Amino acid sequence: MVITSLDFDKPGKQQGFLQVPYSHNLGGWANVMVPITVVARGKGPTVLVLGGNHGDEYQGQIAAMKLARELTPEKVTGRVILIPSLNFPAARAATRLSPLDGMNMNRAFPGDAEGPVTSQIAHYLRTVLFPLSDVVIDMHSGGRSMEFVPCAHMHLVPDREQRARMFAAMLAWGTEFCFIYADIAGSGLLPVEAENQGKLVITTELGGGECVPASVHRITQCGLKNVLIHVGALKGREQPRKATAIITQATNREDYILAPESGIFEIAVDLGGKVKPGQTVGFIHHLERADRAPEPIVAQTAGYLITMRAPCLTQQGDCVAVIARQVSAREVLSA
Known part of the structure; x- marks a missing residue:
């Protein structure tokens, strides 16, 4: 159902749209128009x-x-396909989920060619864009819900050769922290679909919140270009990090701390700080009972506070903190 006027095999630079059918009360033949740019020149990834x-x-x-x-084509070796706002309806509404269908793009795979807008886009990626691609870069931050230490991250994919390539590309982003993560909130993730197709997948969690510091924009933009150079799609010299990255891993459920009660969340550890098992990392304060002592949020594991909840107002079951333990490159590549 998704169409585009772009020719992905054509050299040069093209800018256009992915057109996704969507009927609404004031538009029977309407489309959602998702901007897309293709820059191609010569042989390459x-x-x-x-x-x-x-x-x-x-x-x-x-x-x-x-x-x-x-x-420009002169800067590219191979082909770069850019979709800046993949979940375009959500981007226009500044929401995590699409306001058109209530779906989370990162839980929408494998998608459905005749389903809701989000599902149609997921299906198009799975059946058209992923098969075209050698490398998939999916840039995230914590959005309005979480604040992360800026980090490139990845899954522990079972294929060792694929994992090694992903690990090298993760390091190429140049973030101080790198983060190995697990999925505790459902299936249907975009990176997993791309990984299952054998792609080199690079993902990030670059800060969060509505106000983005200039330093985080620099990390995002410089890191993206460095990874494109690293994989051979962009001309230039890869810039190595001056200091060794801190590699962290949170692959157990107890690493992801959920709020036991609703209330106002107070963090008690600096983001990126070290945490010990049994340490209180925050508190839930009770709105209705100011006389009650706050509920302590206690770490079950040791490591770094890699992310924390951004809005202080918290519902029971919300993730309020993630503790990621430091690991070596050898552990990641051989686990």
């Missing part, structure tokens, strides 16, 4: 660059927009 998987995550959207304007 095809890299799919995605921002806005969640609409309230701005760092990747801005980086992809800037790159879409800046790239």
